[in-house]
Amino acid sequence: MDQLAISPENTTINVESNDSDWKSVRDLDYQIASRLVKDSRDVRNLTFKKTESDLKSYEFYLNNKLTFCIHLVILIHLLLPIFEEPSSIKLNYLVPCFIEIICLFIYLVRWVHSSMFQTKESFFGDKKNYTSIITIVIILIDIAIFISLKSVGSSYARRYTRALRVLIYINLNEGKELRRAMRNVRKTIPDIFNVFALFFMSLLIFSFVGWQLFKGKLDVNKKILAYANGQSYFQNFEDSLWDLYISVTTANFPDVMMPAYDLNMAYAIFFLIFMLVNLYIFINIILATIYTNYKKHLKEEVKATVELKREKMKDAFNLIRVPLSNVDKNEQVTLERTEYVKSDNQHVVTINIFTKLMKLIEPKITENQSQIIFNLIDFDKNGLLSFNEFVYLSNLLNIKMSERNDRKNLFDRYFPEIYNCRISNILKNLVQHRIFQMFFDFLILLNIIFVIFYPDNGAEWFFLIAFLIEIILKIYVDGIVEFSKKYWNIFDTVVIISGLVAGIVDTSLPKSDDVKGGATEFFEVVLILRSMRLIKFVASVNRFRTIITTIAIITPSLLTYGMLLMFIFYIFSMLGMEIFGDTIQTQEFRPGQIYNCNNTNLKDTDFTK
The missing domain is CATH 1.20.120 (Four Helix Bundle (Hemerythrin (Met), subunit A))
Known part of the structure; x- marks a missing residue:
């Protein structure tokens, strides 16, 4: 029978148990549990x-x-x-x-x-x-x-x-992100029908008023009011509806207003009221309604995702958990006294089980890293994980961890005496100092000035060499791995190396007289890339960097909706190919011939003029 020895001086509990009471967790259970944890981390809904x-x-x-x-x-x-x-x-x-x-x-x-x-x-x-x-x-x-x-x-x-x-x-399973985005859009559409109905009702009312207001009106030449190209102007309800609908997009505004305005300036009041109500009020209400309802459905989607992650973590926990009464006798467990009262039926995950599980989830993880993760989610610091603690593991797995030894660059790893000598430390401190960055930011601005105003003075080689030295020094201090993790460094390296290659090619090839400064077209492209280094200078300002970082963070999410938009275009493109394919064909040019693109329905239309 299990014995729990409680010391009144502290809250340490020595758990003793017979070997026969130990719950054996099979290797298959560990493998299944590791797969469930990874599915929770990656938000996979497959079972x-x-x-x-x-x-x-x-x-x-x-x-x-x-x-x-x-x-x-x-x-x-x-x-x-x-x-x-x-x-x-x-x-x-x-x-x-x-x-x-x-x-x-x-x-x-x-x-x-x-x-x-x-x-x-x-x-x-x-x-x-x-x-x-x-x-x-x-x-x-x-x-x-x-x-x-x-x-x-x-x-x-x-x-x-x-x-x-x-x-x-x-x-397909590979389209889960796109499927989630489409589901949110689909749920949002019914919520905006009321606003759309009100908008189209307003559009119908204004179309009817415009039709009644302008039909049969004569211009200064005593002709029926028409557009400049001769088309009828508000002479029937269908044309009125179509013209005003287009004007909401501002595609034909103020052209739609000009015939009436030329007849009487007071008619402009009708169009101004229409634009105020439908463009500046209704369109913004529609956007606000879409945003509000989409945000609501997105919250529901996030909630469902959290529930899915929690269910998978629960299944994983049930596979590897052990009763507290069967915890190995060699493990020292620290518990709150209030928790000890309910510990008879409590199931937990020990550090040994957790370490074995982490090895299956992340084979390259070290024992120290596994211990750190365990300590982070062991909120009550009792050396055991309850389910409410274990469930946070999937979120922590999305955080990349590395030990200091892993971050040593090649110079520090293979030449530590030279890399850590006094002169090298002075050089590293200099490169990491703010003045170093400010100096090269100044060179960027100076380089752009020379490219714009003095393109032929040969100073480009000075800037290329200076920026190349900057890259070499950063690689020496940070190492190639850490250096390449920063996108700005990759951008600089590509531009500088391209500039050097272009400069070498430019000096080895015959000069072209039709290109400004005697440079080749290839070199001019690189000069354009050189001016893009101004973006890096802008990013050195904290407020500007915050904006750029925000854009970079939301870009992956925008890509999902960009793909959704592209697929919508794809669907309509395919439908257009089937419906309108071969309806418009190219005709050979012949003087005096009437062109209708081999389609009699297009005869005398604006399309063929």
Whole structure:
């Protein structure tokens, strides 16, 4: 029977137990737990069966090389329209179809693979799997119909499902970030319908008023009021609605107002009120509504993500936890007295279990680093981790750790006597001093002045050598690894090395008289890059650096929505190719010929004039 010896002088509890009471945690449990912790860290919502074979299958599914290949297949699939009709770069129609069939087959293999390690409830309960499989079947049917019609020379041979290619990527595991962004947008759209309805109601009212106000009006020449190009001006409700709708985008303003303004300046009041209400009030209300509701749904998404991470950490904790009563007798446990009362049914993770788990999660982690992480999440400092403490591990794993020995550069590691001598220390202090940075910031400004006002005086070589010395000194002090971690250093190095190469090429090649200063076009490009070093000078100002850093931080998030926007363009581009393909064709120029782009519907339209 377990015995807990409590000393009144302190809160140290010596836990003694029989060897038979020790809970053995299998190696498989450690491996599964490590995978769950990594999934929590990376916010993966895939589930897998807790068997050795399924775990290996899941690990292979997440293999970085395999994931890279899947992304490459996706890229090839999405770029197929470059070689499909009506593109100017045309291959035999069978080639893109064959490539697409291969891509679809790879997607199917990917889904079959995921079904092998997931539970049936998880795989078949996921709607995106059904959506993806149905999409693939529809595309395959479309390919078969297209090939059949094309082989007999039918004019109806078209690919109507190219816009669906985006849906396949979105529903793949690799498109989870894009899927999350689309889900937030989809949830936001219904919330703004009321504001949009009010906006269009206002647009309809102003269109009707404008139509009644200007229809039948005569200009100074006693002709029906019209635009400068002769088009009708507010003569029917449809044109009024269309013109005012465009004016909300300011694309035709103030042109839409000028015919009425020329007739009577008082008519400008109508357009000013319209722009005030619809552009400056309603559009801003719509943006505010979108932002507010999107932020609300984003909070819900973050909350769901936290719950997902917590559930995976809970599963991992349950696999490796041990009862407090079975803690190894050699471990000294410090507990609060209030916690001792409820310790009979308490399950914990010890330092030994934690260390073994961390070795599986991060094989390169050292024992000291593992101990530091353990101490950070051991909030009550009792030498054991409860679930409420263990759950913070996934967040800490996103923080990169390194020991001081790891940060030693090559000079310090292989030539410590020289690197740490008195002269070297003076040089290191000088390079790390603020004056050193201010001096080279001054040289940047001076270099830009010479490039702009004195491009032919040969001072460029002086600046190139000076900046090269700056880079060498920084590498000597910080080491190559630490030096390359700063993007500004990489930018400087690329510009300086490019400048040196361009200078050498410029001196070795014959001069061109048509280029200013006798420099080659290649050298001029590098001179433009040289002026971009002004960005680095701007970044040395704290307030400017804060703005630039903020932009750099939010850029990864913006890339997700940039990709979402690109996919929306992709879908409409594919639809446009199918709907409007071959409707406009190039005509050979002949004097006196009437051009309609081989489309009689465009005859006498502004498009052909």
